[in-house]
Amino acid sequence: MATSFLPTANPLFLPCSSSSSSSTSSLSPAAFNPRKNHLRSNITTCKALSDPPIAPASRRGLAISLVTTSFLFSLGGGEIGGANAAILEADDDVELLEKVKKDRKKRLERQGIINSSKTEKGYLQDLVYKLSEVGQAIESNDLPAASSVLGGSTETEWLKKANLALMKLTSSPEEKTEVDTFNSSVASLISSVRRNDIESSKVAFITSASAFERWTTLTGLVEVLKGL
Incomplete structure (x- = not known):
């Protein structure tokens, strides 16, 4: 299972390029910071090349996700892990109920023997x-x-x-x-x-x-x- 989480080659991670020097001359001195604009330009270019496109989520998909998450949280008292605890408690209740039934059956059988x-x-x-x-x-x-x-x-x-x-x-x-x-x-x-x-x-x-x-x-x- 661990191997499925290893990173794979991503063709979107391309070398970053910078070509902002030719466009900086038109900016006013007060708004221009050569070093900051150079970094911002590089970051913007890398992000555009490296990030895969994100499909817009539909309203229906978001609604289903929210409902499912709320339901799991309600089962676990605020924790998704609580759902497993609820299942275990239900199993314990079933076992307890079976024990009560067996004990009651045993008492009735004993009472029948005593009465006879x-x-x-x-x-x-x-x-x-x-x-x-x-x-x-x-x-x-x-x-x-x-x-x-x-x-x-x-x-x-x-x-x-x-x-x-x-x-x-x-x-x-x-x-x-x-x-x-x-x-x-x-x-x-x-x-x-x-x-x-x-x-x-x-x-x-x-x-x-x-x-x-x-x-x-x-x-x-x-x-x-x-x-x-």
Whole structure:
């Protein structure tokens, strides 16, 4: 591309000639300056020979040029480069709109799964009630009462059903992380209660309840389940 801007031979750049000496005698002394008139004569002659003829612009051509320039300036806030920025912003808007559509579609699909999972919602609602009972017992330092609800292992029936519901309604990696945290914390909770370790039981309970609450927020079930 750079080579297209190199100067080419121009036949209009001809040697300048001066022949003004014969015509200066008729001028008055006050208006005559030999040196200045000689230079002016040379410049005029060179300009006439070197400059290519300029075609007069039509009014229609000038009008179109002005309209086009004004339009480009209006797009760029006064800079022609702003037109490119406007195009880029439009592309960003399209991408954002597509993302919003996909997110909305995903939420609707998730809502449809939740609405049709009545059994799983029942398991999770039972989980909320059971965790509430365990929390009240631990707050009262009544670990035997907490143990009677939790059972001796994670194989307790209500925990098994709750875990099935959690796995079925989990779709994203973030949700899966919260489910894993919940399950491991519940195992620690059961172990701490069986050891009659009140402090460890409180820590494990808080971790379990927090993980479950975050999961319900991610899935949208926080607005469906009661007692949260």
